[in-house]
Amino acid sequence: MYRAQEFAKLAGVTVRALHHYDRMGLLKARRSQAGYRLYSDNDLARLEQIVALKFIGVPLKRIRGLLERKGDPLDGALRAQRRVLEGKRLLLDRAIAAIVEAEQTMRNGQAPETAALKKIIEVIVMQDNRNWMDQYANDAARAKIDERRKLWSPELQERVSRQWVELIAEVEAAAEHKEDPAGAHAKELASRWKLLVEEFTGGDPDVAQSVKNVWADRANWPEEAQKQAQPFRITPEVWGFIQKAMGAGKG
Amino acid sequence: MYRAQEFAKLAGVTVRALHHYDRMGLLKARRSQAGYRLYSDNDLARLEQIVALKFIGVPLKRIRGLLERKGDPLDGALRAQRRVLEGKRLLLDRAIAAIVEAEQTMRNGQAPETAALKKIIEVIVMQDNRNWMDQYANDAARAKIDERRKLWSPELQERVSRQWVELIAEVEAAAEHKEDPAGAHAKELASRWKLLVEEFTGGDPDVAQSVKNVWADRANWPEEAQKQAQPFRITPEVWGFIQKAMGAGKG
DNA sequence: CCTCAGGCCTGACGCTACGTCAGAGTCAAG
DNA sequence: CTTGACTCTGACGTAGCGTCAGGCCTGAGG
Known part of the structure; x- marks a missing residue:
């Protein structure tokens, strides 16, 4: 039986996060007579699973569903999540590329600021057409x-x-x-x-x-x-x- | 002079977003007698700059500051933003790598679900130590x-x-x-x-x-x-x- | 002139995953 | 009994709008 802070450190989360998970029914704690939350080693295992899924970007509500095995197979969730992340990565790469172009425009030109911003738009549109x-x-x-x-x-x-x-x-x-x-x-x-x-x-x-x-x-x-x-x-x-x-x- | 919807389409944003920018003072519109928002071509140029900076992930409040040139040089903002995005990309890559490992674990093992989730934790910790x-x-x-x-x-x-x-x-x-x-x-x-x-x-x-x-x-x-x-x-x-x-x- | 569709307005709540007080109770040590 | 560290429960804040709800405006057709 761990109390909140100790337990939180074990899994690298905050006490407030534990409150949150408790209230939303994702990880319910037992209570001491004084109302303190008490966690077991089983809870730790579950929390680690939660942290794992959270790390890969799965929303908490969906994690709750996954951990309760209401016919939600994990492998499908992982595939879907990978696609989500790859989509985000594509956007990130585009944004970074746009910044790089804008920076180059600023170094080259002498009407830098507005030109650089226009360059970003240009890159967005171009990439959008291309991709x-x-x-x-x-x-x-x-x-x-x-x-x-x-x-x-x-x-x-x-x-x-x-x-x-x-x-x-x-x-x-x-x-x-x-x-x-x-x-x-x-x-x-x-x-x-x-x-x-x-x-x-x-x-x-x-x-x-x-x-x-x-x-x-x-x-x-x-x-x-x-x-x-x-x-x-x-x-x-x-x-x-x-x-x-x-x-x-x-x- | 454009009205809201028409103007929004020109820049690829929603009318609601225009309301938002208006209220937060990022892009204020003139008003018709009936209270309708009216936008000019100058406004369009500004909106395009906003969209450009938004695309690369700059928060709206910061965009407001940047566009009002309160001593906030654009090139510094671009550099900083690039670092931010590169940090996010690093995290994304780690998450994707973790999923890939977990999927392989599931294909290999026969106690798949918990093992896969443990694998994610493992990958996180390993990457964390390594990186x-x-x-x-x-x-x-x-x-x-x-x-x-x-x-x-x-x-x-x-x-x-x-x-x-x-x-x-x-x-x-x-x-x-x-x-x-x-x-x-x-x-x-x-x-x-x-x-x-x-x-x-x-x-x-x-x-x-x-x-x-x-x-x-x-x-x-x-x-x-x-x-x-x-x-x-x-x-x-x-x-x-x-x-x-x-x-x-x-x- | 009237009507009706479609556009416009202003609140105001919702969403994600907690952070951050505020006010108050609990626990162990001195 | 006090003190300091810990805990609890609300409740508001965050970013960037989406999504109603309730009501006004406009313009084309009848």
């Missing part, structure tokens, strides 16, 4: 896509990118208004979608399949993982609608 | 330190690491209790500090100087950057105290 779809493909497919995209002019890239954004917005609207996925408008959207995928993947069926797999997989991520992830461009609703529209178009 | 000081050294010094540390047994590493932690805690306490930096206790702390630095750097003065530079530099970071950074192990107070103690010991 905005990469997260949906696996390594092999990404390589092929990159290869292919080298052949495109910046203007073409820009145009295709904008077409995607518009199309996705339209599909989103259609899904939200509960349009008929077998209707004429849906069919038109589906065919535009197919065309863009072909253009994007160069008609390579392997690449197309890879992109499709990742989209479908991502649509099935647990909601909590999605919330932590970067802003979605292709939501499950969009994906579901377009799948139905394609199926309806074919069948 | 806990690396952040304070530059690349060249880091290489030398790494080289040298390969010669150490894990037990020795563990022992040295623990000695550092203890010593820093003692110095922190001494600084907090405002002990005399020229007193006997302070001198003893200073000599222990010197010994550990020598042990750690292998007596190489270049490495020692590099480590010292980084510590001193970091102690001078703006408070806001420090808050964003990882938990400090060597605080400015600790650093200041030990510097005084060493100076007092010599002079």
Whole structure:
């Protein structure tokens, strides 16, 4: 039986954190007659698991669910969490790259401050155009896509990118208004979608399949993982609608 | 003159964000007779700067300060922010590495769940021992330190690491209790500090100087950057105290 | 002139994982 | 019995908005 401070030191957390976990039901303590929290070695084991999951960025509510084994398998959680972290890392790398560019701009130019800030914007937009779809493909497919995209002019890239954004917005609207996925408008959207995928993947069926797999997989991520992830461009609703529209178009 | 929604789309933010910036005085809008917010092209330029700085993770309050040029030079802010982000990236990488190890443990073992979580803890602790000081050294010094540390047994590493932690805690306490930096206790702390630095750097003065530079530099970071950074192990107070103690010991 | 959709406003609460008081009780040692 | 170290329970603060709720404004069509 440990008291709060002693126990907290054992696991490298603060007493206040223990209070927090206690109140939210993540790690409940026994109490002494005076109301002091008392912790056992079993509690220590649990706390260490909590710390481990917290370290990799799993939200406390989800940790509670995981540790209570309500059908939430750990391996899936780890995979999802890894994807979340990799998404964050991508953003971090972009931000750092943008800073580096801005710093160089400041060293070179003589109208430094505003120019440097503009440079950051520029880098963001550029990276966004260059990478905005990469997260949906696996390594092999990404390589092929990159290869292919080298052949495109910046203007073409820009145009295709904008077409995607518009199309996705339209599909989103259609899904939200509960349009008929077998209707004429849906069919038109589906065919535009197919065309863009072909253009994007160069008609390579392997690449197309890879992109499709990742989209479908991502649509099935647990909601909590999605919330932590970067802003979605292709939501499950969009994906579901377009799948139905394609199926309806074919069948 | 743009109204809220239109203006927000121009810069890729939400109307709610504009409200927020308005209220906190970061981007104040003119108002129509009906009380509607009205934005100009000048406002757009400012908003774009805000977005740029926000993208690289600068807190809004600091952005306000930077844009009002109260003696806050942009280049320093960029450097500081880059360090902050690099710190975060280090943590992210460690977390991802921990997940990868845990996943492998799950695939290999047959008592998977608890074993996997233990593995995460293990990786954390190991990385912490291996890296806990690396952040304070530059690349060249880091290489030398790494080289040298390969010669150490894990037990020795563990022992040295623990000695550092203890010593820093003692110095922190001494600084907090405002002990005399020229007193006997302070001198003893200073000599222990010197010994550990020598042990750690292998007596190489270049490495020692590099480590010292980084510590001193970091102690001078703006408070806001420090808050964003990882938990400090060597605080400015600790650093200041030990510097005084060493100076007092010599002079 | 009226209406109705869509845009706009101002509160005000919610979210994450605790930090940080404030006021008050508990425990062990001297 | 005092003192110092520890503990407890509220309750507010943090960053950057998201998300209602309740109500006003505007502009196109009838």
